[in-house]
Amino acid sequence: MKKIGVVGTENMLDLLIRALEYYESDYKIEQSVLVDGVCNDTDRMYELVMLSDMEFVVIASDKDDYFLYENLVKKAADDKKREVKIRFLHPYLKYIHHFHLFNYEKLFLDREDYANSIDYLEFHVTDNCNLNCKGCAHFSNIVSGNKNTDFLSWEKDMLRLKELVENIYTIRIMGGEPFLNLELGKFVVKTREMFPQSMIHVVSNGMLLNKVDRDVFHLIRENDVTIDISYYPEVDRDKVVEILEAERLRYRISTVSTDEFLKYMNLKGDSDIGRAYAGCGFKECHFLYEGKVSVCAFPLLVKYFNDYFHENVDAGCGIDLYSPKVKKGMLRGLLNRPVDACRYCAVDKEPIPWKGHWLNADKSDWCVEGKKKWNG
Template sequence: MSVDKESNTPLIIFGYAAVGKKIYERIKKEDSHKRVFFCDNSKDKQGIHGGVMVLSLEDVVTGYNDAAFIVASLRHSKQMYQQLIDVGIPTENISLDLPDDIIGEELAREQKQRMTALDSIHVEVNINKDCNLNCTGCDHFAPIAEADTLELDIFKKDMIRLADVMAGHIHRIILLGGEPLLNKDLLEYVRIARICMPDTEVFIATNGILLGKMDEIFWSVLKENKTGLLVTKYPVKLDYDALRKKVEEKGIVWKYLGSSESGRSLWHFPLDLTGKQNAVDSFLHCANANSCHTLERGRLYTCSIAPNIKAFNRFFEKNVPLADDDGIDIYKAKSADEILKFLAKPIHFCRYCNVKKRTYDHPWRVSKKKIEEWTL
């Protein structure tokens, strides 16, 4: 965690999250007078927080390009390093080395959280499986999926049941795909979600490509039903800044999904078709576990890969099994507590995810529909 710079040179921690904050505390403890700032891609994080300045990359370029930098990320350091290089930061000013104890503490915290029943979750619902972008290695298997549009009556029934059994324990419903803007009945899903979940955030997760073609009815329904957009920014010919301005002028909330404000890179999440992985280890080390809670026709899953495996099996004529008890039946569950505890434990399907071989920050590209995109 060292960059050889003069002691009076500003130090910028790239990544305003748990790891970066721990590094900041350690540096300030060792030298309380050291000038330390953060930099983050998310506009929501930029500004002053508790007396700490969080800069944008533009701020860095104009005022701090001679600073020393520490890239503070467990999984996306490669992409973040390249961002700094792209804006002109010399390689000798950038450190990727993080203290082993801080890495260990953060990994342990993540693992503990995965095995802890959460009080409130977000629920993702695939309203269709097809997509207009088809990213290599998509963990929803969109490039090889059929449309498989979720029936409106099933969606409504599931929303009513969720609102009943999970009252007060769902803070967000996300309608996604595939690409949900391809679904001709999208606005009906929006209306149903809002009626069933009047106090819950409702968002549509989209790549944004079709947003410029949506009519006024689309925007009025979103506004009327307090439904926002979760946008993933892809390296395609699309003016995301202009789109965001248009969306916000219409009174619609626009958020970037995860760190996608910096531009989407790809990951490789290989399956183990033999099912020889240790399910507990896979669960503990999986960033999706007890995080990407997915509702699939009456069953809730702890991640997004398991309920979408049907597309992989069909396209490649494989038989990665999805057992009934890999998801919990929301109609048989007697309480929210039962559901939340289920989501916080490994499932049989975890044996088929080779989590330790996952890699991140690959250049974005369109899928060639080769099995190697989802295996080793």
């Protein structure tokens, strides 16, 4: 058996143990050190780097702080004047539900392969929606006019993105409601062409499926794309499932409808950035929009809030993909840290009942009022 050490979080350690058992691997975890941002067990870290005949140390975290843990291992190795090889547990592993979907040979990545990838990206094919939920996180219910994404501009952005990262583990094609864009099939085909190894999903409320051209369903099916249904009270779940199964499409849908949204904006812009980021449910929802990427959709879509309410929320504008300062291997680090826009996100969120077709929007649909709290 080949001996390895593990540094990371408890969830990912358990996942790795199960994966090694499933694959009947010849790797054996000789010692592990659980870390949560800092290493409180220095002695155990020293013991790990001093192990003899160890193949490498695996960094395994369910957060995107692999480089932080890598530095902890390097410091311990330097203190003990040891040379230690470091590998990164493939982040893709935490997104899959069945080990047979994963290529075991890519279980452990070297630093370059890990740096040259990002875990998640979403983009709009339209900013418009047919449901227009109250307090929509992407502001679709206050978008005026036809705001379909221009295919050629988007394609240019994706090609630039391909220059910066070799792989994106999960890509979600969204809106708004993506089936409102009659060119959705083109976006599906091109996304799969550029990122053949990605898990690709189309995110829909399902209410337009009975009107979709079957050629679009064919392209979704042939390009190995999953449809994720956002199940809201107005959605006829049984009808949606019937259509998806009749078209032999892979899909995911909750058994319980969403009856609540969250207000998340602090219009004062005085939130503690670190705390807001740490408790944010959107911080891994990296977003591509009009030549830029951002930690989440808010910095790039808050323009609709500003226009509608004549506000001036200055949330920055994301990372310019075409900036000469942005090099290959940099996006993972740039997208996984607090940004100035976080000061407009409330540390304590407030729940609001879900309502569709909400066109009488008010700032209070998004902005916290300091009453009922929700800590995510």
